Amino acid sequence: MEKVILEEKDAVDWIYRGEGAANLILAYTGSSPAFIGKVLRIQKSQRNGKSGVKEGRALTTHERLLWRENKELTASSNREILEQLYVKHVMSPLLGPKHVDVGIRVLVTKEFLKSVEKNVTCHRPAWRVHSSQVDVNRDSVLILSDHSIFPDGLEVREGLGSGSQCVICLEIYRSYVTLCRLEVGNLKREPCITVEIKPKCGFLPISRFITEENAVKRNVVRFRMHQALKLHNQEISEYSEYNPLDLFSGSREGIQKAIEALYATPQNNFRVFLNGSIVFGGLGGGTNSTTVQVGEAFEDILKNFIQADNGQRTTSFLQLVAETIYTSGALEQLLEVQKLDTYDIEGAIHAYYNIISQPCMVCRELSKDKLSCRYTSLHSIPLDQSLKIVKDYLIAATAKDCSLMISFRPKEDGRLPSHNTVYLGSTNQAFEYKVYFIDLDLKPLKKMEAYYELDKKIVSCYSQMVKTEHETDKAVTINSNGSVRDQRYALEDGLFTEGCTGKCK
Ligand SMILES: O=P(O)(O)O[C@@H]1[C@@H](OP(=O)(O)O)[C@H](OP(=O)(O)O)[C@H](O)[C@H](OP(=O)(O)O)[C@H]1OP(=O)(O)O
Ligand SMILES: Nc1ncnc2c1ncn2[C@@H]1O[C@H](COP(=O)(O)OP(=O)(O)OP(=O)(O)O)[C@@H](O)[C@H]1O
Numbered sequence: 001m002e003k004v005i006l007e008e009k010d011a012v013d014w015i016y017r018g019e020g021a022a023n024l025i026l027a028y029t030g031s032s033p034a035f036i037g038k039v040l041r042i043q044k045s046q047r048n049g050k051s052g053v054k055e056g057r058a059l060t061t062h063e064r065l066l067w068r069e070n071k072e073l074t075a076s077s078n079r080e081i082l083e084q085l086y087v088k089h090v091m092s093p094l095l096g097p098k099h100v101d102v103g104i105r106v107l108v109t110k111e112f113l114k115s116v117e118k119n120v121t122c123h124r125p126a127w128r129v130h131s132s133q134v135d136v137n138r139d140s141v142l143i144l145s146d147h148s149i150f151p152d153g154l155e156v157r158e159g160l161g162s163g164s165q166c167v168i169c170l171e172i173y174r175s176y177v178t179l180c181r182l183e184v185g186n187l188k189r190e191p192c193i194t195v196e197i198k199p200k201c202g203f204l205p206i207s208r209f210i211t212e213e214n215a216v217k218r219n220v221v222r223f224r225m226h227q228a229l230k231l232h233n234q235e236i237s238e239y240s241e242y243n244p245l246d247l248f249s250g251s252r253e254g255i256q257k258a259i260e261a262l263y264a265t266p267q268n269n270f271r272v273f274l275n276g277s278i279v280f281g282g283l284g285g286g287t288n289s290t291t292v293q294v295g296e297a298f299e300d301i302l303k304n305f306i307q308a309d310n311g312q313r314t315t316s317f318l319q320l321v322a323e324t325i326y327t328s329g330a331l332e333q334l335l336e337v338q339k340l341d342t343y344d345i346e347g348a349i350h351a352y353y354n355i356i357s358q359p360c361m362v363c364r365e366l367s368k369d370k371l372s373c374r375y376t377s378l379h380s381i382p383l384d385q386s387l388k389i390v391k392d393y394l395i396a397a398t399a400k401d402c403s404l405m406i407s408f409r410p411k412e413d414g415r416l417p418s419h420n421t422v423y424l425g426s427t428n429q430a431f432e433y434k435v436y437f438i439d440l441d442l443k444p445l446k447k448m449e450a451y452y453e454l455d456k457k458i459v460s461c462y463s464q465m466v467k468t469e470h471e472t473d474k475a476v477t478i479n480s481n482g483s484v485r486d487q488r489y490a491l492e493d494g495l496f497t498e499g500c501t502g503k504c505k
């Protein structure tokens, strides 16, 4: 595989699958056994004249200091290779290698990247096209397993010659393919359904470095507070019902509640794919991503998958997802990694200034009465301790931002199971499943100040919203179970004006 170089002629075999802020994901439609069942992860650059979303250089001087104990990382002179090494040597051991695909880098020509860019543009959400493009200055891309299919179930049908039109997907192929774009990942005998979840932070911080005015952070989970700011910035149109504390609760009931809430308000936290094609949730990532929800038709999509009466399939499917999360235990591992953030940004930011040997901007801004020795003492800790605090904070940041892909296929009697099995009691069906973490990127050290600023904005916006709400005594409804109804936060935009100081990013 190392010797392979993807050239212009190969671009036609790769079709748009999805994207996030930094990467484009393409699925393979060609016939090379080396690529069947794989996706390409290609880095993008911003359309603002900068050379790349993430700088081409590997680690900065201060990052070298930060990661000095991880020799594999500091030895790398190239950011792309570094990203992969970070997943391999830092995140994979922490999350469990069976849930992480480190991938393989393959060389690409500039013409390949240019051609890919041209081919996929019409499939990308316009707002993503507007803000980013394929970074054609990269000389390699990452090949990963396609987590939304079970490639060992593929049946290769008779190929399509160059110039022929496929009767299934109606595309005219410019080179020979054995699987059309819709067939890649399409299991002939049984369908594969994949759920993608971006769980975000699953615990309440208890750090003693959280100031009194931010004490609300100890009681309200970050995701829910962030919703207020996103609503204010019109990045979302309604308040999510999802509470990460439920998903990470470790209880069947809590997980089930979280999955139902994600289904009700998916935003960029929940997507469903059928044989690799998105059938529920937003395409292209981001909270304002193109919506391709199918509403009630989702029942129909589940027809060949969940053996239940019409109207009952979605419920059973959500049960299956919840049961799998409970059984796999993957989220327990993820939570442990997230909890490496023990100081909270309000503590870690001081250690950051120690590392970069700059006067602490936070201590400088805290008025004398608020500047307790709790913070000043952080400036006299040994450098090693500062390095550990910030390193752990950044690892936790990766774990708070990654996603989980869970794929299912019905278990077949004749086939030796190659994956774990989960049983769905309501339909009396057994499924094979696999669970993978994706997007385990290294967070740059220089983001620490932005993290601190965003944290302040989130708390400020949320606190202002609650204050206004109490003052106006409106929109608080009590559910039959006694809990306060979440949608009360979907208040008019005008209510946020005082507390919110700007954009969240
Ligand atoms: O800061 P957050 O919690 O909003 O997370 C960012 C995500 O926003 P979200 O709230 O999940 O919609 C954001 O997701 P979207 O682009 O909004 O889909 C990114 O994942 C971002 O990471 P990076 O800058 O691409 O490395 C994420 O930034 P990090 O904080 O993980 O660095
Ligand atoms: N290995 C994979 N198999 C199948 N689909 C994938 C895979 N990796 C990513 N995807 C799809 O592509 C989308 C974008 O990928 P990814 O999260 O890696 O991009 P990103 O730019 O790093 O995201 P972010 O905005 O969080 O930085 C994912 O949300 C997922 O739907």
Ligand SMILES: [Zn+2]
Pocket (backbone or CB within 6 Å): 349, 350, 353, 360, 361, 362, 363, 364, 375, 376, 379
């Ligand atoms: Zn300080």
